[in-house]
Amino acid sequence: MAEITKNEPGTAPEAVPAAGNSPAPTRRSLLAVGGAGLALGAAAAGGAVAMVRTGDEVAPAAESGAAVAFHGAHQAGIATAVQDRLHFAAFDVKTADREEFVQLLKDWTKAAARMTAGHVVGEGAYGGLAEAPPDDTGEALGLKPSRLTLTIGFGPSLFEKFGLGDRRPDALVDLPKFPGDNLDKARSGGDLCVQACADDPQVAVHAIRNLARIGFGKVAVRWSQLGFGKTSSTTPDAQTPRNMMGFKDGTRNVSGTDTDALVKHVWVGEKDGPGWMTGGSYLVARRIRMNIETWDRTSLQEQEDVFGRDKGEGAPVGKAKERDEPFLKAMKPDAHVRLAHPDANHGATILRRGYSFTDGTDGLGRLDAGLFFLAYQRDVREGFIPVQRSLARSDALNEYIQHVGSAVFAVPPGVRGKDDWWGKGLFTREA
Numbered sequence: 001m002a003e004i005t006k007n008e009p010g011t012a013p014e015a016v017p018a019a020g021n022s023p024a025p026t027r028r029s030l031l032a033v034g035g036a037g038l039a040l041g042a043a044a045a046g047g048a049v050a051m052v053r054t055g056d057e058v059a060p061a062a063e064s065g066a067a068v069a070f071h072g073a074h075q076a077g078i079a080t081a082v083q084d085r086l087h088f089a090a091f092d093v094k095t096a097d098r099e100e101f102v103q104l105l106k107d108w109t110k111a112a113a114r115m116t117a118g119h120v121v122g123e124g125a126y127g128g129l130a131e132a133p134p135d136d137t138g139e140a141l142g143l144k145p146s147r148l149t150l151t152i153g154f155g156p157s158l159f160e161k162f163g164l165g166d167r168r169p170d171a172l173v174d175l176p177k178f179p180g181d182n183l184d185k186a187r188s189g190g191d192l193c194v195q196a197c198a199d200d201p202q203v204a205v206h207a208i209r210n211l212a213r214i215g216f217g218k219v220a221v222r223w224s225q226l227g228f229g230k231t232s233s234t235t236p237d238a239q240t241p242r243n244m245m246g247f248k249d250g251t252r253n254v255s256g257t258d259t260d261a262l263v264k265h266v267w268v269g270e271k272d273g274p275g276w277m278t279g280g281s282y283l284v285a286r287r288i289r290m291n292i293e294t295w296d297r298t299s300l301q302e303q304e305d306v307f308g309r310d311k312g313e314g315a316p317v318g319k320a321k322e323r324d325e326p327f328l329k330a331m332k333p334d335a336h337v338r339l340a341h342p343d344a345n346h347g348a349t350i351l352r353r354g355y356s357f358t359d360g361t362d363g364l365g366r367l368d369a370g371l372f373f374l375a376y377q378r379d380v381r382e383g384f385i386p387v388q389r390s391l392a393r394s395d396a397l398n399e400y401i402q403h404v405g406s407a408v409f410a411v412p413p414g415v416r417g418k419d420d421w422w423g424k425g426l427f428t429r430e431a
Contacts, residue, residue, distance in 0.1 A: 066147055067148075068080055071415050075149075111210060115210065172408065182402050188223075192409070227356060228357070289402050305335065306399075308337035317330045354374050
């Protein structure tokens with residue numbers, strides 16, 4: 001899902017300058033300046049921000065190594081051009097102290113703004129007090145920002161804590177059990193989540209690791225997932241990526257530059273629910289295990305019938321080109337594309353942002369591999385749920401996949417400036 005970021009640059013704690021004539025210094029060189037100190041505001045470590053204008057908004061381009069603006073009306077990592085790598089983590093809240101948790105959200109926001117700009121956290125990984133742990137874990141020193149985005153979401157269970165029950169959005173529903181689900185509780189749910197996407201896997205892992213370190217004693221990782229090979233794109237002019245089954249995925253995904261479609265299907269509007277969610281979205285995360293070995297012994301014709309597209313070009317049945325308008329009735333009744341299409345679901349549309357995964361074997365000599373499905377929508381009840389109900393009933397693909405993990409989160413709007421922080425609207429009623 002390659003997308004152009006719809007984030008509007010705000011006032012960041014440290015400005016990331018545009019590209020100049022001289023090369024940008026690395027994180028390591030920034031740390032070296034002044035020994036223990038960091039040359040704050042000197043320049044973004046390891047890559048400047050390349051900006052493009054889309055409509056009335058300015059958005060970072062999908063330039064290798066560049067930084068994506070952290071501040072804006074919407075969180076980055078939703079309509080942003082999809083990066084190559086993912087580290088997704090769900091957390092359980094361990095503290096019962098509301099103020100302590102609010103301070104954590106402020107600390108996380110500050111750290112996220114720095115890391116996405118290419119800076120180290122706090123005073124860095126070395127040069128500080130020898131008797132104290134460093135502020136940064138250090139494994140991303142010398143690396144470029146790699147278009148890192150960090151996106152936070154709040155799970156239904158969080159609203160049972162800190163007296164937030166009356167602030168839970170109606171659209172943040174518990175997902176029903178769908179036919180065929182075989183969900184592992186250890187890989188499902190969570191009080192909150194952080195989605196880290198970057199073009200460098202070490203940058204993404206570093207970001208989650210630092211947030212987990214900052215949150216030690218207040219939150220704990222419940223489960224996490226590494227992903228590679230984006231399986232959907234939000235930049236329709238880019239080549240459509242392929243999933244682990246070898247088929248192009250996300251051909252008709254919502255475009256990150258299609259403002260009207262984003263407003264209609266992705267961003268929460270002023271009249272949709274609680275004011276603190278305006279400009280936010282709702283995220284459904286599903287870990288989908290693929291029966292790779294069975295699929296690999298299936299004939300090409302059956303594979304194409306299952307999807308409703310040819311494997312080479314990606315064209316729908318009876319058409320010549322990938323982006324030709326599909327004629328649904330030409331497909332088999334249980335074809336995946338036919339059942340997932342908005343026309344078969346009363347217009348239900350979601351923005352997909354999934355990644356492939358492979359996590360070793362299952363102990364029986366089979367690959368533990370598949371799709372980590374991420375979908376953003378304006379309302380879960382009108383997006384993922386009706387589509388998944390349709391697919392769960394009769395999708396031919398069900399013979400080759402199984403949903404083994406699941407979570408849903410309310411993703412608040414973006415952080416607008418230095419005095420704003422993740423979740424401020426939720427925890428501050430006057431906001």
